Amino acid sequence: MSSEAAKLSSLSAGVDDLITRSAELASHLEDSSHGEAAAALFEAERSLAMASRAMDRARRALDETGF
Numbered sequence: 001m002s003s004e005a006a007k008l009s010s011l012s013a014g015v016d017d018l019i020t021r022s023a024e025l026a027s028h029l030e031d032s033s034h035g036e037a038a039a040a041l042f043e044a045e046r047s048l049a050m051a052s053r054a055m056d057r058a059r060r061a062l063d064e065t066g067f
Contacts, residue, residue: 008059015052023042
């Protein structure tokens, strides 16, 4: 694995962790009187999911070039 692929893998793992953590916190807040904060965290979760998909595309592009 190249150093760039390793960096990308590390970034992807971090983003995946943030997706999980933001969704868990949003769900917890959704059940309380903090609906606005929950909505913002769900929006962040969606954005992170898009970032994760972009990193997957980058990984596939690296794989296709044999990098």
